[in-house]
Amino acid sequence: MATAAEAAAMRQAITLAARALGATSPNPVVGCVILDTAGTVVGEGYHQRAGGPHAEVHALRAAAGRARGGTAVVTLEPCNHTGRTGPCVEALFDAGIARVVYAVSDPTPTATGGADTLRALGVDVEQGLLEDEARAGNIAWLSAAKSGRPYVTWKYAATLDGRIAAADRSSRWITSPESRADVHRLRAESDAVVVGSGTQRADDPHLAVRGIEGAVQPLRVVVDTEAGSVTPGARVLDGAAETLVVVAEDLDVDLLVETGAGEHWMLPRAKGGRGIDIPSLLAALHARGVRSVLLEGGPTLAGAFTAAGAVDRVVGYLAPVLLGAGPAALGEAGIGTIADALRLDITETVRIGPDLRITAVPAVPAVPAVPAVPSVPAVPSSPKER
Incomplete structure (x- = not known):
C-alpha cells in the first residue's frame, strides 16, 4: 500500500x-x-x-x-x-x-x-x-495512443442564448478579457489550433499564444477547402507560429494562390463534397506528431467534427449577454432528432470574470476509425511541388 x-x-x-x-x-x-x-x-x-x-x-x-x-x-x-x-x-x-x-x-x-x-x-x-x-x-496523449488520432477540444464563446455573433455577424467581443486570456492557456496546452474558412474570412484570426511566458506555439491550421480564404497578409502568416493550410485534393493546383504558409496539404473531401474529410485530417495531423487539437472554428467546422464523432471535450465560454438573433455555436452535425443528440457530462463549471466557463465530455465517447495509412507522406509541403 x-x-x-x-x-x-x-x-x-x-x-x-x-x-x-x-x-x-x-x-x-x-x-x-x-x-x-x-x-x-x-x-x-x-x-x-x-x-x-x-x-x-x-x-x-x-x-x-x-x-x-x-x-x-x-x-x-x-x-x-x-x-x-x-x-x-x-x-x-x-x-x-x-x-x-x-x-x-x-x-x-x-x-x-x-x-x-x-x-x-x-x-x-x-x-x-x-x-x-x-x-x-495526460488525457490527450493517452486518448491519441488508443485512437490513433489527436484528442480534440472544441472551444467556443457565446451569449446565454447561444449566439456566437449578432445578426450583422459582428462578434468582437462577446466574452470578457478574462475569458479571452483563458483561451490563450488552452492554446498553450494544445499542439494545434484549427479553424475553418468561414472563421478565417470573418475574423482574420491570429491563433498564436500571447501573454504566456515560455509557451510553445501550437501549429496554426486553417481548413481552407476551396483555397480562397487565406490570402497574403493574413494574420496567421505573420511568422509567430507555424501555419498549415489544408485544401481539397481535387483542386486545380495551378489556380491556387501562393499564400506564404509554411505548409499546404491537399486532403480528400468529406462525403458529399462539402469540406475536408475530418478523419483524414486528424490522421494526417497525428502522423505529423500532433496529439492534441484545439478546435476554434465556427459552426460549420464544429458541426463537421461533431458529425465525425471527433469531439472529445467541449469548453464553452458563456457571456451574460442576449442577442436574440445571429449564428448559433454549432451548425449541421448530423443530428436529426432529439434521440440522436450528443449527450454530455459536465466536468467543471468556473466563473471567468463575468463569464461562465463550462467543460463537458461526451457521455459515451465514440472514436471513429482512422485510415490505416495516413496520407501525410503524399501531401506536398506546397501545391507547387505536386
Whole structure:
C-alpha cells in the first residue's frame, strides 16, 4: 500500500507534469518525485520537451546520491525502450531506487513493460496511485495512443442564448478579457489550433499564444477547402507560429494562390463534397506528431467534427449577454432528432470574470476509425511541388 508521503509526492508529480502541456508531443507529459529512505523529497522533475530527458532522469539528477534505497513516484509507468533517450527503468535501477510507485500504465507497444522489467530486477513496484487524477492530466496523449488520432477540444464563446455573433455577424467581443486570456492557456496546452474558412474570412484570426511566458506555439491550421480564404497578409502568416493550410485534393493546383504558409496539404473531401474529410485530417495531423487539437472554428467546422464523432471535450465560454438573433455555436452535425443528440457530462463549471466557463465530455465517447495509412507522406509541403 502507498504511504501518505507517496500520495503527496504523486500529487506533486501530477502538478509538475502539467507544466509541460503542449510542449512534449508526440510524447506524454510526465512528472516524477524521488523520496529518500525516510520518505523525504530529495528530487523532482518533469518531461519538458520531446527528445529531452524524461521526468525520471531530471528527478534523479536533482536527487543525486540521495536516491539510493529510495522511492521514485511517477505519473506514468517508466519506459522500457531506447528512443531518443535511454530507458528510464535502467536509469532508476542504476541509481539504486528500491521502490517505484506509478499511476498509469504505458499503453504504447514500444515503451510498455517497464514495471515487469523493474520487478525482475528486484525493485518493488506499485501501480494505480491517484490513477484517475494522473490520467486526466495526460488525457490527450493517452486518448491519441488508443485512437490513433489527436484528442480534440472544441472551444467556443457565446451569449446565454447561444449566439456566437449578432445578426450583422459582428462578434468582437462577446466574452470578457478574462475569458479571452483563458483561451490563450488552452492554446498553450494544445499542439494545434484549427479553424475553418468561414472563421478565417470573418475574423482574420491570429491563433498564436500571447501573454504566456515560455509557451510553445501550437501549429496554426486553417481548413481552407476551396483555397480562397487565406490570402497574403493574413494574420496567421505573420511568422509567430507555424501555419498549415489544408485544401481539397481535387483542386486545380495551378489556380491556387501562393499564400506564404509554411505548409499546404491537399486532403480528400468529406462525403458529399462539402469540406475536408475530418478523419483524414486528424490522421494526417497525428502522423505529423500532433496529439492534441484545439478546435476554434465556427459552426460549420464544429458541426463537421461533431458529425465525425471527433469531439472529445467541449469548453464553452458563456457571456451574460442576449442577442436574440445571429449564428448559433454549432451548425449541421448530423443530428436529426432529439434521440440522436450528443449527450454530455459536465466536468467543471468556473466563473471567468463575468463569464461562465463550462467543460463537458461526451457521455459515451465514440472514436471513429482512422485510415490505416495516413496520407501525410503524399501531401506536398506546397501545391507547387505536386
